Amino acid sequence: MPRATVDTRAEIRAAALELFAERGVEATSLREIAERIGITKAALYYHYASKDALVGELVDPMFAELRELGDELEGRPVDAGDEAAVRAVVERFWELCLRNREVVRVLIHNPALIARAEIAPRMLHWRERVDAVLVGSDDPADRVRAVVALGGVQDTVIVFEGDDLAAVRGPAIDAAVRALQPGRP
Incomplete structure (x- = not known):
């Protein structure tokens, strides 16, 4: 048939x-x-010639979205002191993570795959790029704030899989925006 x-x-x-x-x-x-x-x-x-080729095609859309966000931020940097602009970026990152949550979940649960398919360097490259542009600084303390904020958003989308994500979205974004505010320890 x-x-x-x-x-x-x-x-x-x-x-x-x-x-x-x-x-x-x-x-x-x-x-x-x-x-x-x-x-x-x-x-x-x-x-698909191999499992790695298939996995590559599963992660490519997420990387394309990260690249697009990084390109946009580099073309129009966010003032780290502009809470509304920072919030807009964090909200976009939340939505990106939500759209790609199954892919991220698979990657988290299969660390050998990340190494085998050379996904980690690509993932880190795009996240570091977004982190750096978002905080507008190479200062380690600023970069740590970005990593904690965006990493927390990403983790929240994964950890709260059974919960109502609409209820989790606001507090997660609020926490990330607070973490990204300049001058916060």
Whole structure:
């Protein structure tokens, strides 16, 4: 019977993300991903030559969003003293994390994958870029504030998975904005 869906690559990515979240990347085979959507392993290999290639395509949209945010901030720096502007950036980062929460969850639960697919250097590069532009300083104390603020936002989206994220969003963003205020210890 012919498959009703035409975007097989998207189906593969969705099934892989679901299985990786359930079982882990190492414990999930490409055959299992193929079976989940009703295609052959050969058909999956037609679209993705390896598990690393598939993982790369799962994380690329998140990196593209981080790059876009970094580019925008570099083109229009945020005054660290302008609480409304800082809040707008933190809110955008919250939404970015929320859209990519399953990918982040898979990465957190599969640290070997981060090293194998060379994801950590890419992730750190874009986060450091956003951190630096957001605080507008290379001072270690300022950079620490940015890392704590944005890292806390990212973690909140992941940790509170079963809770009502709408209720968590405001306090998480408020805490990050406070942490980013200049002159705070």
